[in-house]
Amino acid sequence: MDKHQDLFLAMVAGETSGDLLAGLVLQGLANDFPGLRSAGIGGPRMAQAGFDAWWPSERLAVHGYSAELVRRIWGILRIRKQLVQRLTAQPPKLFVGVDAPDFNLGVEERLRAQGIKTVHFVCPSIWAWRPERVEKIRRSADHVLCIFPFEPSLLAQHGIAATYVGHPLANVIPLQPNRAAARQQLGLPLDGEVLAVLPGSRASEVSYIAKPFFLAAARLLQARPSLTIIVPAVPALRARIDALAAECGILDRIRVLDGQSHLALEACDCTLIASGTATLEAALYKRPMVISYHMHAISWRLMLRKQLQPWVGLPNILCQDFVVPELLQAAATPEALAEAVTQWLDAPRLDPARLAQLEQRFHDLHLELRRDTPKLAADAIQKILSV
Structure with missing residues (x-):
């Protein structure tokens, strides 16, 4: 692939931590893809890298099984439907879902079914709770970027390709x-x-x-x-x-x-x-x-x-x-x-x-x-x- 070729990358980052991680991805890609275009859902760090936020990250910020989630679930589902429709009409070369697994894995599964390559950044903590998510990850992500060193081997046991990239906070x-x-x-x-x-x-x-x-x-x-x-x-x-x-x-x-x-x-x-x-x-x-x-x-x-x-x-x-x-x-x-x-x-x-x-x-x-x-x-x- 010509490294100077324009690349349209779609991304979704939930909350402040996701915005930080996504900003690092955009930073890492900038030298190889000078014409990089990126859009989706993001925050201020992504915007500094030229990201076009169709919706701000905070629209996805909810907590647990709380009443807040019940109140906001329909708005979040509406955003997800509109996002998938927009990316189907204007397919990116790659979709990167950063954290927010309850939202992003669903988007990734729909896009992957349409032939769009997908990456999930931050392995959901299947090693801590909700192990049933591993099947969802397998269906949704072509590749997982992991922030903890033990995660790629764990995912490999389930046939999921993954790379350890370190935890950005450590730098x-x-x-x-x-x-x-x-x-x-x-x-x-x-x-x-x-x-x-x-x-x-x-x-x-x-x-x-x-x-x-x-x-x-x-x-x-x-x-x-x-x-x-x-x-x-x-x-x-x-x-x-x-x-x-x-x-x-x-x-x-x-x-x-x-x-x-x-x-x-x-x-x-x-x-x-x-x-x-x-x-x-x-x-x-x-x-x-x-x-x-x-x-x-x-x-x-x-x-x-x-x-x-x-x-x-x-x-x-x-x-x-x-x-x-x-x-x-x-x-x-x-x-x-x-x-x-x-x-x-x-x-x-x-x-x-x-x-x-x-x-x-x-x-x-x-x-x-x-x-x-x-x-x-x-x-x-x-x-x-x-x-």
Whole structure:
């Protein structure tokens, strides 16, 4: 294939993390396809690479089996139908679905049936829950780009072609974080304990998790008056977070940041954090953490029925061990959360070996995930296009 030939690439990225990954794919393809045209559903990072967003990524952002999903499902299905119709009328050389598997695998299956090559970027976590998805992946994707090293061999067992491209966060986050510089940038004291509280980036997460997190923070502040607590907040959720902090009586004792979650994780001694990609970010910053999650009772029961591993947090899954505590659902009481955080804050004095061991495991994990993701993804896509 002439590398200067125009290429029309269709993409769908769900949420902020998908936008980051898709932006890297476009970055990797730019040198080989100067006339690259890309369109579909995306966010600001993709737009910086010249992507034409027919719909913004946030239109796909929903959570679990919540009432929010029920309200929005018809709009999402309408977008999917219109997208498939548009791509059928104007077929791309390749469709890349980035994350958002409930949406993208359906699009990929329909397009692949029409002879359009498809790639799915980020293997759905069939190794953690919902193993039945493997059949859907087999029908939908010509190739899967994987961000964890063990996934290609797992997919190969099911006859699915895949390539490990590394986790892009491992290149974004420095191998040796600089706590002092991060504190200086945030205007925090260089000495003293700092706790980062991350109650999630979705409205539904904040609704369920923020209050027990803030009540735990109140207990910690009572026991450790000099503790500095920082709370990175998605700007759209800032008012809700401020209101919940005020309700828990700590608004004037904490510092709510507009975003800046990476700086907060680099600056802190420990983080109380909602399960999700942010836990991997915390691990790459080599920070001890307490992972927690809370959701609607029906969603929780459905998840438990399909869960394959004893761990929920990504650091524990990747290390195949409870290297950091997980307090989920009914176990996520303010008292238990505060106690688990206290153990980490006391560790430099009472259990430095535990802290050193955790930092070493996270350092090794960082090295394993660090790859040239844009190039590896672009190389895999080139091979698919040349077949």
